[in-house]
Amino acid sequence: MTPILEVRDIHTFIGQFHILEGVSVSVASGGITVLLGRNGAGKTTTLRSIMGLTPPTRGSIQFEGNPIQGKSTHAIAQMGIGYVPEHRAIFKGLTVRENLILAERKTGDYARKADFIFELFPDLKRLIELPGGNLSGGQQQMLAVARALVPDNRLLLIDEPSEGLAPVIIEQLIAAIQRLADQVSVLLVEQNFRVASKLAQSYVIIEEGHSRVNGAMNELVGDQSLIQRYLGVA
Amino acid sequence: MKTMQAPNQPTWRHWLRGNAFLFILLIGLILFPFIVGALTDSSPFGVPRGDRMIMRGESVRWQSVLIEVYILAILAMSYNLLFGFTGVISFGHALFFGVAGYVLGLMLEFTAIETGWALLLGALAGIAICGVLGLVVGLVTLRLKGVYFAIFTLAVAEMAFIFFGRWQLTRAEDGFAITELPLWLDPSQNRLNFYYVTLIAVVITFLFIRRLVNSPTGAVFKAIRENEDRAQSMGFNTLNYKLLSLTIAGMLAGAAGLLQVILNKKVGPELLGVSYTVDPLLMTIIGGIGTFSGPIIGAGGLHFLDVFLRDAELNLGGLVIDIANIWALLLGIIFILTVIVFPFGIIGTWQRWRARRKPPA
């Protein structure tokens, strides 16, 4: 199966700092791939490089076979990529509805997707007229994911969705991401190894700006030494 | 990150080599009145008439042009300390320039103090008041985002301009003339002396700013310019450093204002006008923001162009335009182009070019 996203050996600078020094990631069509690595390894920067927010200076990125590196962020998003950033980044002054409408790429996107979204996240329906800033952390995270589902995206980049959330909420979120993965491919960044192993079929480990290992998730789960070495978790 | 420290005992020879260009320039400027005098067969002291000297002749005329350059250079260097080295942008630098000028003028003309003392007191008070003014303006706004400071200075300078423009005591818009100056300093009697006074002021300002910027304090200034939050998180109280930079810049701009008043022997609201804010900004950016000699080169270059083009005409297919009429317009356009395509200015671009050609060992 050809991958939906193919990142090959990208290098990214932030200011004068060389943050990514060769990262390659391949996301299979129709699956969930997780990016693993310690804090500061460069996972967020990888997602931001794909989105063109910190454009890579070297390497190539192909989405559905088309090169996207060098394009502007909005053009990359319009090709069908949804971004759910770290710390959610929902618009606190906008209502839930406005947050969702903002994500429309064609008029009517929101109306078309509303049923699916509210099925995944029933809470959002009754919060629809509240300002995003009034939502709890878990609700904000759900809104951030829902927002990425409004247009017809074929790939979602989700950065640490479980960060700072209560276990019950995390379970709901896992269920929702599993459901939506039927329809879109996902590149996930997740520090919580339990969550990652539940969701993903394949993994890529990043260390100090380099992608080191990749493979099938079920192989990694059994390989304690690899986990210990790169992630430092048991 | 590298630090650009010379690795060893600085001997005078070493120092001279590092500053050879500046040294030759300085000697040239010291001899300048005599060189022009010799070339044009005019006396650098003016023309004697009775027991006085009349300020006529090419040498004397060129001395004035250079004096104006020196004053603008001091103003621009002070602006550069604040903007170029500390990253704080002011749109009201004329405030300091004008206020010091008014203080000196008031002291000379409106008090009974004997001329020599009035000059000394006026100069000291002018500079001191500028320091206090900088401190106060800074305390109010430097805590806030940079744009507030820019706005605030714009407003305060404009207010001062309106105020002095309507103050009856100082003859409002007309201003007043300075009639009492010690003979030795009076540029209409003894231009050459004043020439050297301003030249010395430029040299002192230059050396002082270079010393300051290369000191640990200056390192903090530059850190603030690069990233204030980071400087703050490194444990520096950035507010205090910005205040210091502003206070010093204000005092230096005040010193330039004093010299301007002595040169023109006149005090008026034009000293607070927007052009004394715009000029140093232009000169700094065009000469090279954040470089030591950039503001001087900018001041010299722009003022010479101004003087040369004053009487020139532009012939656009029959439409004759006086350059003097569009000089400010041309300056503005040069300024905009510099900001966009040439942001490091003359000296900055040259330094970059040299650094690329000769990578540091």
Place this chain on the structure above:
Amino acid sequence: MTGQRASLIAIVVILGGLVGVSALNSSSPGDFGITLLSGLFQGMLLFLVASGLSIVFGLMDVLNLAQGSYFMVGAYVAYDAQHAGGLIDLTAVIPDPNLRFIIAVIAAVLAGALLGYLLERGLLRPLYSRPIFQLVLTFGVSLVALELVKFIWTTTPYSWTELFGVRESFFELFGQRFSTYRLFVVGMGGVLIVTIALLLQRSRIGIIIRAGVEDREMVQALGINVRAVFTLVFTLGCAIAAFGGAIAAPFLGASTTLGNAFLLQSIAVVVLGGMGSYSGTAVGSVLVGLAIAVAQDVAIGTDFAALPSITPMLLLVLVLLLRPSGLFGNSR
């Protein structure tokens, strides 16, 4: 919400103070009414400059120091189009002065929009990575605009000489003659305030602007071309400022001092209201406008001739001293 309470109290106190001073200073309700109308008139003109300044600052982090210049250019273009001679002479084509005034205003708006578009696309765009230079650049543009105006129209101020219907009509109240045109401008300003508010609240572009004020990057990541929105908003802001200059010209004429005066006054408005806050800008405009009108009354026949011109700056300094985040601003 103590912050909002404090703001409300501050507004009431300032308004009360202004009304009090004005009432003490005027001999009849008619006098008072004139001051009020004049204050609202100036407030609306200020709003036309300040709204663009504020929205652009909130969205793009650019304080456009050339905003006042657009007001000035608007005034010159409208003056020129209305009167015989000059660059544009429409007296022969459109003899009816009222109709010609409408055309003159449209010409001014188009000029403002075009110049705004050029400034954003041509000059500001390369500098989004160097914000301090953007500030410096707009300052430079304001100087060039001033010089260009001087070059084209000379430095002599023009006062509006053509008397035509709208400008010359008055109505009477409390034994005083009130200018219908001023009332009309105030009404139009009110309509504009509401229209822009509705646009910001309801339309998609309004949602994008409000979202962009919060987090530009995320708006882009949703697939929205923020740069295009910048251009649109900047262009509109400049067009509105030029519109202000055009409708002010029948009263203020056209002069080279307009740009700086209105820039500083509207900066005072924006800081007073809270940088980037739309409601703050609307309220601030009215407050500053009234303050200027009251100062003009008070200054008559006294030695404080400079008072009205200093008033907005005094207010600005005062606000920065007491509450730099302004009435509706969040302190950041």
